[in-house]
Amino acid sequence: MKVIKVKNSEEAGLRASIIISNRIQNNPSLVLGLATGSTPLPTYEHLIANNRKGLISFANVTTFNLDEYRGLNGQHPQSYRFFMNENLFKKIDIKLDRTFIPDGLNPSEAANYDNLIAEAGGIDLQLLGLGLNGHIGFNEPGTSFESLTHIVGLTDSTIEANARFFESKEDVPTQAISMGLKSIMNAKEIILVATGANKALAVSQLVKGTLSEE
Ligand code: F6R
Numbered sequence: 001m002k003v004i005k006v007k008n009s010e011e012a013g014l015r016a017s018i019i020i021s022n023r024i025q026n027n028p029s030l031v032l033g034l035a036t037g038s039t040p041l042p043t044y045e046h047l048i049a050n051n052r053k054g055l056i057s058f059a060n061v062t063t064f065n066l067d068e069y070r071g072l073n074g075q076h077p078q079s080y081r082f083f084m085n086e087n088l089f090k091k092i093d094i095k096l097d098r099t100f101i102p103d104g105l106n107p108s109e110a111a112n113y114d115n116l117i118a119e120a121g122g123i124d125l126q127l128l129g130l131g132l133n134g135h136i137g138f139n140e141p142g143t144s145f146e147s148l149t150h151i152v153g154l155t156d157s158t159i160e161a162n163a164r165f166f167e168s169k170e171d172v173p174t175q176a177i178s179m180g181l182k183s184i185m186n187a188k189e190i191i192l193v194a195t196g197a198n199k200a201l202a203v204s205q206l207v208k209g210t211l212s213e214e
Helices: 009-026 041-052 080-087 107-119 156-165 181-185 197-208
Strands: 031-034 062-065 067-069 125-128 150-153 175-178 189-192
Touching: 009 031, 009 041, 009 125, 009 189, 062 080, 062 107, 067 080, 107 150, 107 175, 107 181
Parallel strands: 031 062, 031 125, 125 189
Antiparallel strands: 067 175, 150 175
């Protein structure tokens, strides 16, 4: 693991975008794993700018997102499909049929998501954020290292953290579909971006703590 310390979220986004852009330049058919949330937004802005400048093309890139709320369709403003379309996909030259996100309305397809990834050749580079309690995707602390894409019950702390995006806490879905830790660790390379003082404990335990499912 290589730790890169930067000044702020803007610089973190720039550094992550440089790595991703470089991988796309070396492999225009890259299979890219993506995340939602506030952390990757600066990265996406730089990728959009690089695409517009003609430095990188997503025309042959395939993407797989980590997760989706169960029960929300892609038109729901809080669905991760909607987030990705608005914040990245609509603004770059990617083919929408090469962008995969677990289907919140068809949770039975979760079991097939890892097959789809494998059929695409596996994820070359996975971008990750980090939850306040160390969660990755919707995998809360304690999730098995062997987990593949699965249905997850959201913990109270995650529901509370995400309530800011919904009208009320009651509107936050109580379940999600998430790539598991094994699905994520199968990626050939991973960039985890964590910014903000409220992530300090999670980051220090990630970097200095003992390896565990916590
Ligand atoms: C979202 C995801 C989540 C977020 C995490 C941090 O696809 O995988 O694990 O990365 O909740 O969220 P932000 O970036 O909003 O702090």
